[in-house]
Structure formats: C-alpha cells, structure tokens
Amino acid sequence: MRIALAYSGGLDTTVLCRWLKENYRAEVITVTVDVGQPTDFRAIEERAYAAGASKHYHVDARSRFVEEFVARDILFNGLYEGEYPLSTALSRYPIAEEVARIALMEGCDAVAHGCTGKGNDQLRMDASLSYFLPDDVRILAPVREQNWSRDWEIDYAIKRGLPIEVKESRFSIDENIWGRSVEGAELEDPWTGPPWDVFKWIKPPSEWPNEPEEIVIRFESGLPVALDGRRMSLWEIISELNVRLGRYGFGLIDHIEDRVIGLKSREVYEAPAALALIRCHQDLEKMVLPARCLKFKAHVDREWTELVYAGLWYHPLREALDRFADELEKNVSGEVKLTLEKGSARISGRRAEKSLYVKDLITYSAESLFDQRHSDGFSRIWSLDVRLQKIMRGPSAR
Ligand code: ARG
DSSP states (O other): OEEEEEOOSSHHHHHHHHHHHHHSOOEEEEEEEESSOOOOHHHHHHHHHHTTOSEEEEEEOHHHIIIIIIHHHHHTTOOBTTTBOOHHHHHHHHHHHHHHHHHHHTTOSEEEOOOOSSSSHHHHHHHHHHHHSOTTSEEEOHHHHTTOOHHHHHHHHHHHTOOOOTTOOSSEEEEETTEEEEESGGGGSTTSOOOGGGOSSSOOGGGOOSSOEEEEEEEETTEEEEETTEEOOHHHHHHHHHHHHHHTTOOEEEEEEEOTTSOEEEEEEEOHHHHHHHHHHHHHHHHHSOHHHHHHHHHHHHHHHHHHHTTOTTOHHHHHHHHHHHHHGGGOOEEEEEEEETTEEEEEEEEETTOOOOHHHHOOSTTOSOOGGGHHHHHHHHTHHHHHHHHHHOGGGO
C-alpha cells in the first residue's frame, strides 16, 4: 500500500507518518506545501525521513496561494462572522490540491491528513481531496478515527524515538502569509485576554512608534497593486503590510467563532495585512459601486465567505459568485490612505478613477449642480405610506 500524507512536520503528522507505515505496512510519501509558513523546510524533510517516509515532496505553493485564493478573499471582503479573514481555511485548498496531485502521480492507494474530528479543517481537506481523487483512493484521518489525544501522541513519539520538537509552543498555531491562528492553553478560557507573547507579528504597546505614519494602497479591479506608489506583487504587499502594521499594534482579532460542526471556539488571530486590505477594499467599493450593488454584494460576500469557511471551495456556487465579483469589481480602482497611530490603522482618505462620489453634487456651497427644489415632490411621494397610516388610524392614534 502506498499513502500520500499531508505533512506539516508537527507532532500530529510526524506520529501519523510512523503509524501509517506500521499499521498499514505502507510506503508513506510525505508532502509539505509551502503557503508562507515560517519554518525550516530542510528540517521538516529530515524529520519526515526519520519518521519513516520513503519519499518526501516539498511544494512551493506560495504564489498560487496568494494569487488564486487570498486575492479572492480581498474581492469578497471575506471575514467570517465579520472577523476572521479565513487565513487557515484558504490555505487548505492548495494544500489538498497538491497532495492529491502527488498522490495521483505516485499511484497512491490512499491519502492521509492529520485533521482532528473537532475542527473545520477535516471538512476542507475531505471535500477537496475527494474532489480531485477517484473514489477508489481512500482518505485516511487517523487522528479522528483513533480519537488520539496529544498525550497519547507524545507518548507514541517518545517510544518510537521520533524527532518531535521538544520545546513546542503551548498553543496550537497555524500560520501562513495571510494570518496566524492561535488556539489552546489559557486561551480556552474566553475571559482570559491573550498575553502579548501569543503574538509574533503584532508588537506590544511598549514598542509602538510615537510618530504616526501614512500608507497609500493602490487597487486595480479590486486588487492591491502598489504601496506608496511602488508597484509590487500581492505577496510583497501583504508581507510589507504585516510588518508595517504590526509595528503599530494593528491586526489583532479575538472572537468567539462558530465552527461548522456546531462547536463554539475562542479564536485569536493576527492578520494585520488581511484586515487592512479588506477594510480599504471595502472603502473603495463604496466610492465606486452604486448603493444597490453594495447591498447585494454584501449578501454575496457573506455567502462566499461561508462556503470557503465550510470547506466548499469547489462548489459551483463559489465559482458562480466569483464570476459575479469579476464583473462588479472592474471599476474598483483607486487609492486608499491609511493612517497608522499607536494601536490603530484608520482610513483617512480615498480616491477612485470611476468614483460615483461627485463633490459638485453633494457640496453645500452655491455652485452645487444639485437643485434641491426637485426634492420637494420626491419627498412628498416618499412619505405616502406614512400619510396613509395617518388616514387609516384616525386622529386619536397620534
Ligand atoms: N478556526 C480557524 C479555522 O477553522 C482556524 C483554525 C486554526 N488552527 C489552529 N491550529 N490554530 O479556519
């Protein structure tokens, strides 16, 4: 038997690698997909072989992660429950695609992942892997199937002499360029505020610069293309914003999240670039899109976000919504100005080539192109419903 394993190099998947080999007498092919997690990929490869892998693949999916997945999150202002920019969720799709591709190439009989039965990732991985693989390729999720606990895993790793990281963080962390998710330990008490040592990108108050700073972000057709007049790739823009905004203490999320399976969980994220880019994008949309489009798009955004959160990237509805956004976002080009101050990043200006904001119409000065006398008839007709109520209820009701 030959199994392709989605391998992060952490405790779960390292134990999994050895366990699959022993339990199924399988040849295990480990696949590590780079989506911008800061890790030593050489060390991961060595660990995979030490855990019994017969072959290891390292796949650089950084640019496609950003161009095909993160970019869409910006177009749809994708914040799950209004807060979480889907960083972990989005990364699971390219990971599953790459694992499936290698499983097919290597003629594997099964693929395996280390998702637990408590989270959303199992849904994302299962749905995506089964979309890309023929039905006779099995999908194995032993952590879920065997109900493993962390203590059991550590014990197993020690008994087999597996090279797990000794000084592992007390938190469960998932990181990529779009965000860093932190769960567990004292954060499981929703009343306990996250200590500053939870954060890596966001600096504590003692380090916030005294002087404010401005950043101008240019968008074209809904996507960021330049910072302060310098044209850059989306990857570079996100990386730079994470650092510059993090210095000012911006980008922290602490919320109670509803998982698909019905559990509520306390989630802490740092996502400076994601939050700033989505807010700026949304601000620019308001300059360019008519009110009806904004109202309708808010529903679309929410639907898209929930599909992506719930593991349904390869759903025809998501694809159709993508076409909708492509059409609507054509004119969302312009610039948004952010002012960074201690602990905050606020939008302080915006301009757009196809702006529907027309100063000559809105101005209160005498040169206004808007003749307010025309509003008289409009206002009378507008109040018709209310006036009919007056007639119906009679004078005593008032
Ligand atoms: N709740 C988020 C999601 O379902 C993030 C999960 C992150 N995982 C972690 N090990 N911290 O997408």
